Amino acid sequence: MKIAIPVDEGILESNVCISFGRTPYFLIYDTETKESVFIDNSAAASTGGAGIKAAQAIVDNKADALLTPRCGENAADVLKAAEIKIFKTTSESIKDNIDAFIEGKLSLLNEIHPGFHGHGGK
Amino acid sequence: MKVAVLSGKGGTGKTLVSVNLAAASAKATYIDCDVEEPNGNLFFKPEEICEEEIAxxxxxxxxxxxxxxxxxxxxxxxxxxxxxxxxxxxxxxxxxxxxxxxxxxxxxxxxxxxxxVGKIQKGKSDQVTVYTGILNIGEATGIPIINRLLADNSVQEDKEIFIDCPPGSACIVMESIKDADYCILVAEPTLFGVHNLNMVYELVTLFNKPFGAVLNKCLEDENPAEKFCLQKNIKILARIPFDASLGALNSNAEIAVNESEVYKDLFSSLLEIVTKEAQNETATDS
Known part of the structure; x- marks a missing residue:
């Protein structure tokens, strides 16, 4: 199973990024092979609709689940159409969240925010 | 002459200033570009309204x-x-x-x-032609409506046109002021008011528009907005007092210049200054 996580830097020791759509990188982690691949998030520099583009990238990278602290409604619509489940991260550590996910300790992200659209998001 | 009235936040007095300027002018057009909550029509109560949907x-x-x-x-x-x-x-x-x-x-x-996404209304109120832009609730941007409002008035060079802008300094305000010959910045006498005045000051400077400030709700105490104007060398066009009787007129949707000699004088004199300023700018530009 492949999981996607927005991350601040392209290393496993880095932190989960607070933003989904405008995170600098995504980690695509394969729970079977334990392989980590970091991809640049080209949506980060978008004028608008960053969440949609980032979600498209998650779909294209064939992730089955997304682990994120929060997610906007447009991105959530894309992920829902692709049947990708969104789980809420519980700490900053990437590794802790991966472990918690594998142990089935992460719950689904229930609060989908209406998007920041240029107003904050930090 | 096209005059845009703007401020960095809501409730500073954009509508008060633009409505009263239009009423003080002999034959004017008032355009409400605050499409998310237009309220100039409450004062003008325009008649013979024509409506057009904007898609x-x-x-x-x-x-x-x-x-x-x-x-x-x-x-x-x-x-x-x-x-x-x-x-x-x-x-x-x-x-x-x-x-x-x-x-x-x-x-x-x-x-x-x-x-x-919304509609525009055009009506008459005595000598004033009143345009109102109305954005449907839930729509993301009123720019198509503002475009239509201003396009309708793009060729009336001889008329005095007053544009009541949306609050802030975002795209929607840029769209509202882009064809203006002159901008009036309305400011409140508070530190927060100065912050918001600075936002629109930066905007009109960036757009290279001639502008001046109207200080609203003036008290006898120190006025931070006035201090800011002096520091930045911004021309102060008028001072509107913090006056309960003006507040009452406004709350009753009355146009102050039609009801009070004091305000008739104040806004007529503001209109004269703005007309002169705008003409000066046109003269220096050409």
Whole structure:
């Protein structure tokens, strides 16, 4: 199973990024092979609709689940159409969240925010 | 002459100033570009209203023709399209109606359809022509409505046109002031008021517009907005006192210049100063 996580830097020791759509990188982690691949998030520099583009990238990278602290409604619509489940991260550590996910300790992200659209998001 | 009245926040007195300037002028056009909550019409109570719906073009996909080439997805700078599970998803609210996707689509799977986002109303109130832009609730941007309002008034050079802008300094305000000959910045005598005054000051400077400030709600105490104007060398066009009787007129949707000699004088003199300032600028420009 492949999981996607927005991350601040392209290393496993880095932190989960607070933003989904405008995170600098995504980690695509394969729970079977334990392989980590970091991809640049080209949506980060978008004028608008960053969440949609980032979600498209998650779909294209064939992730089955997304682990994120929060997610906007447009991105959530894309992920829902692709049947990708969104789980809420519980700490900053990437590794802790991966472990918690594998142990089935992460719950689904229930609060989908209406998007920041240029107003904050930090 | 086109005069735009703006401020960095709501409630500073944009509508008070623009409505009263239009009423003080002999023959004026008042345009309410504050399309999210237009209220100038409450004062003018215009009659003989003509209404026009404003629509934008939004792409519509025929999934039977779409081959999933994603040219449209890659093209859209606003990321209004996504291609998921062999289906194109279109986000209407994110779309800026540029038409690029349907133009590019090699399969002609995308067509454009109209989506109504609001309306404009035109009416008469004594000598004043009143335009009101109304954005439908839930719509992302009022810019198409403002465009239409201003396009309708683009050629009336001889008329005095007063544009009541939306609050703030975002795209919607830029759209409202872009054709203005002169900008009036309305400011409150508080530190917060100065912060907001600075926002619109930066905007009109960036747009290279001639401008001046109207200090509203003036008390006898120190006025931070006045201090800011002196520091930045901004011309103070008028001072409106913090006056309960003016507040009462406003709350009753009365136009102050029609009800009070004091305010008739104040706004007539403001109109004279603004006209002179605007003409000076035109003279120096040419």
């Amino acid at each position: 934008v073009k939004i792409p519509k996909v025929n999934n039977e023709l779409c081959t999933g080439c994603r040219k449209c997805v890659d093209f859209c700078k606003f990321n209004a399209l996504a291609y998921i599970k062999n289906k194109l998803i279109i986000f209407d609210d994110v779309c800026h109606s540029c038409g690029g996707c349907s133009m590019l689509c090699p399969e002609k799977a995308l067509t454009e359809e109209e989506k109504v």
